[in-house]
Amino acid sequence: MPPELGTAVFGVYATRALHLADKAGVFVYLADHGGATSGDVGGALGVDRETLERLLLVLVSLRVVERDGQGGHRLPEDARPYLDKREPQYVLGFVDHLLGSAAEQFGVLADYLARGKKAVDAERPAPFDELYRDVASTRRFLDAMWQLSFHVSHELAGLAELGEARRLVDVGGASGPFSVAALSIYPELTSTVFDLPEVEQFLKETVDRYRLEGRLGFASGSFFTDPLPEGDTFAFGYILSDWDDKTCAALLRKAYDACVPGGRVLVMERLFDEGRTGPLPTAVMNLSMHFETEGRHRTPAEYTDLLRGAGFTECAVRRSSADKHLVIGRRV
Ligand SMILES: C[S@@+](CC[C@H](N)C(=O)[O-])C[C@H]1O[C@@H](n2cnc3c(N)ncnc32)[C@H](O)[C@@H]1O
Missing domain, CATH: 3.40.50.150 (Vaccinia Virus protein VP39)
Structure with missing residues (x-):
């Protein structure tokens, strides 16, 4: 499968992994503790290590998090301001909105495909x-x-x-x-x-x-x-x-x-x-x-x-x- 198709197919996991890691405080922790292992992160945040390790593997494959040869993790410098909720460029609050409204949106979009926007919007x-x-x-x-x-x-x-x-x-x-x-x-x-x-x-x-x-x-x-x-x-x-x-x-x-x-x-x-x-x-x-x-x-x-x-x-x-x-x- 071409990598772009893989990203498209598994995109729902990418968005959810970002959201889960953000809510658990992973990005803020890594912003302050570059080089932390999954054990360090899990211990500091008090979360289940096996689950965290699997979550980090998804984020590493997406290149949202970098992992070095010793198992240390870092946020890539260009992505850090968008992942760290203390920064003005932070975008993951917007992911909240996307996940919150996505189910409703896709229901309506399916309806648009079937009946057209004008007909559906007349009822909204x-x-x-x-x-x-x-x-x-x-x-x-x-x-x-x-x-x-x-x-x-x-x-x-x-x-x-x-x-x-x-x-x-x-x-x-x-x-x-x-x-x-x-x-x-x-x-x-x-x-x-x-x-x-x-x-x-x-x-x-x-x-x-x-x-x-x-x-x-x-x-x-x-x-x-x-x-x-x-x-x-x-x-x-x-x-x-x-x-x-x-x-x-x-x-x-x-x-x-x-x-x-x-x-x-x-x-x-x-x-x-x-x-x-x-x-x-x-x-x-x-x-x-x-x-x-x-x-x-x-x-x-x-x-x-x-x-x-x-x-x-x-x-x-x-x-x-x-x-x-x-x-x-x-x-x-
Ligand atoms: C997408 S928001 C953009 C807000 C802001 N300009 C920005 O760049 O973030 C659209 C704005 O248009 C305003 N708006 C919508 N319909 C309007 C109307 N008929 N007359 C005046 N403002 C309207 C909304 O209240 C809202 O503040």
Whole structure:
């Protein structure tokens, strides 16, 4: 069997092994004790050694953990920040979400295959009605968005070169991960998060936590029915991937109309390669988005076409070191 097929066939074990090891504290322990044997790890964590040894063997075969000739284990340097829950790049909280929702997702996707998304969705609540059905669920979603977006937003805000910008409008800005990062880098910038009314209390918590009173505000509304506030910079972080091309074109046109001449739009998204052959995380999230939203992931050329269609020029793609990248356009 080709190795790639092996990884695909046994992928469910890979995800579960990561999750189990994370919950047992294996990655934090190895981050602090490089070279530990499975006996050392098992003894320190108080877990069954035989089970741990077998779990470690799976992780070693996946190259998530390295094992030396003396049976010592280490986290590969490039993977460590993503496995250690004390690091901002930690991703295994997201694995929790994947495992929690995967069973439901695959049931619905099987239904889509049989009956089509439109017919099945007609019997389901609209995505944000479901996510914002109560305060606890709203908080869970906004916390997950913060985890996904906050760390990389510092890099994206730097790539956007906002030194001359003064009025950022963070469209669907949620509890403010991009705004907070941008305000921390550019002292003369102010930002308005434009989002649904359910989000307001969470943005206010962010304003208090980061002491941004007077620099970070909230405008309540729906980007389908309400005009956007005027500004010189419009951020769309993980917004266009929620909607179909026609809706994206309308949203970008609205931003163009509200943008002062000389201003810019920042689209921040996962990207497909131009040939749409990957990367795998974008392809996986594209399948997941099919179930969670009405959108999809796109190539850089598809985003620049959408921007040009709305009137923006000087479109350019700036890649971050993570999964979320920047496509920029200017209103002349
Ligand atoms: C996937 S989240 C992206 C959050 C954030 N921009 C980020 O990059 O992490 C989508 C955001 O769009 C907002 N949203 C959804 N429908 C909206 C609407 N009709 N009007 C305004 N905001 C909306 C949601 O409340 C949510 O904050």
